[in-house]
Amino acid sequence: MFSKKAVILLGLIALFVVSIVALTVSSRMHPTSHGIGQGGIAVVGPFQQAFTQSVRFVRGLWEHYFFLVTVAHENEELRRELARSQEMNHRYRELEMANQRLRKLLHFREAIPRQVLSAQVIGKDPSPWFKTVMIDKGRADGVDVGYPVVVPEGVVGQVTDASTHYAKVLLIIDKNNAVDGLVQRTRARGIIQGAAEGRCTFKYALRKHDIEVGDTIISSGLDGVFPKGLRVGRVLEVIKRDAGIFQEIEVVPFVDFETLEEVLVVLNMPAREYGAHP
Amino acid sequence: MIAVYYIMVCLALLVLQTAVVPYFAFLEGLYDLTACLVIYLGLFRPVREGAAVVLAMGFIMDTLSGAPFGLYLISYIWLFIGIRWVIGYLRVANTLLLPLALVSGILLQSGIFLTAVTLLDPSAAIAPTGLKLLAEQALWALTTGLLLLGFFGYTRDRWMRFVHGRLQRNGNP
The missing domain is CATH 1.20.5 (Single alpha-helices involved in coiled-coils or other helix-helix interfaces)
Structure with a gap:
């Protein structure tokens, strides 16, 4: 009686109407929980929870x-x-x-009214019995044997050997070194010589001269090596024995030889004052 | 080729002794490290090899130090001769006698220095300081000397193996 196309069309229209009615009805209903929904939630919930938690965990x-x-x-x-x-x-x-x-x-x-050259200390004496240091300036820089070496604190020593670019400096605390010195306060003369344990002795100072502990010893300039007036050390001990014409004086150098890093080599020594050198 | 090894070792010891050790105050009483090399040469190397190194090293040390020229050379020669003489009678190169030989060698060298310093300036009262220094050096030699001897032996062997390996690779037997 009806064609197949007409049946399909009618079915679609009926479905549309049912849908509209169902939606209208359901939208007007009060949202209450019912058993089927609870069962579904109860079943699905744990899986959802497990999945969600897993995802969150990951x-x-x-x-x-x-x-x-x-x-x-x-x-x-x-x-x-x-x-x-x-x-x-x-x-x-x-x-x-x-x-x-x-x-x-x-x-x-x-x-210092003379030409000086600054140099770095690059090494110390390999032997603990002798006190020398190596500096990084040599003949090519104008340094030669016999030149005095100083720092602001006082006298360091003198050059005893020089190669083209390096030189060896004999420190005043070495036993082989000697500096002609004066007691600054009383002008008493003597020779400062290296002694044990990084100290010096002020030799040949006459007993009659007034020298006290704490006096400053300076270079006299009469040795032809060191300029006059440079600080050398401080008197640590004065011993006047019963016999003898000299007193024994122990001197602590002003220069800390353990921490010596930079020094100055005095270059242009006038022939008048330093006749031994050109 | 062995000369290259000794040049490198000597340079390393010299730099160590003159530029590194002075920075550490507690190493003030350390013995002469190059003397340790002399002892090693005397104990373990042939005379010809040892003598050449001893002479060269003594000369270099004399140029670097403020000591009277020749003092290092003389002390090294005597040390070398002393060690060679001792090993002619005793089997020193074993674990018991080796530390003794080492300390004796270091003390012999320092003794030569102490004698020289005293003779140079008899008025200088260096005996107490000198004896204290000798004791410190002996202690240092006892604790570190064997390691240094071992180091010389090990590095020399490694060097020779390296050199032979290179020669073989280059087709020289």
């Missing part, structure tokens, strides 16, 4: 892992930065100290 783990990795990287970077900063800080401090030392040396250099 996501959390993933995110935290990456977070930790990032933090670890950041930490590593910060540590490196801190180390760099510490190293730079140390370098700046070292530079500041070198700057202060060099400024002092420069002021002292300006105070």
Whole structure:
């Protein structure tokens, strides 16, 4: 009686109408829970929960892992930065100290009316029995045997050997070294000679001369090596024995030879005052 | 080729002794490291090899030090001769006698220096300081000397193996 097409069309229209009615009815109903819904929720819920929690766990783990990795990287970077900063800080401090030392040396250099050459100490004597240091200036720089070496604190020693670029300096604390000296306060003369344990002795000072502990010994300039007036050391002990015409005087040098890093070599020594050298 | 090894070792010891050790105050009483090499040469190497190194090293040390020229050379020669003489009678190169030989060698060399310093300036009262230094050196030699001897032996063997390996690779037997 009806064609197939007409049946399908009618079915679609009926479905449309039912849908409209159902939606209209359901939308007007009060939302109450009912058994089927609860059962569905009860069954599906745990799976949902398990899945959701798993996803969250994995996501959390993933995110935290990456977070930790990032933090670890950041930490590593910060540590490196801190180390760099510490190293730079140390370098700046070292530079500041070198700057202060060099400024002092420069002021002292300006105070000496002769040409001086600054040099770095590069090595010490291999033997504990002898006191010499090596400096990084030699004949090519104008340094020669016999030239005095000084620092702002006082007399260091004199050059005993020189190669083209390096020189060996015999320190005043070596037993083989001697400097003609004066007691600054009383002008008493004597010879400062190296002694044991980094000290010196002030020899040939007459008993009659007034020399006290704490007096400053300076170079007299009469030895033809060291310019006059350079500080050498401080009197530590004075011994006047019953016999003998001289007194025994122990002197502590002003220069700390353990921490010696930069020195000045006095170059242009006038022939009048330093006849032994050109 | 062995000369290259000794040049490197001598340079390393010299730099260590003159530029590194002075920075550490607690090493003030350390013995002469190159004397340890002389002892090693005397104990373990043929006379010809040892004598050449001893002479060269003594000369270099004399140029670097403020000691009277020749003092190092003389002390090294005597040390070398002393060690060679001792090994003619005793089997020193075993674990028991080796530390003794080492300390004796170091003390012999320092004794030569102490004698020389005293003779140079009899008025200088260096005996108390000198004896204290000798004791410190003996202690240092006892604690570190064997390691240094071992180091010389090990590095020399490694060097020779390296050199022979290179020669064989280049077709020289």
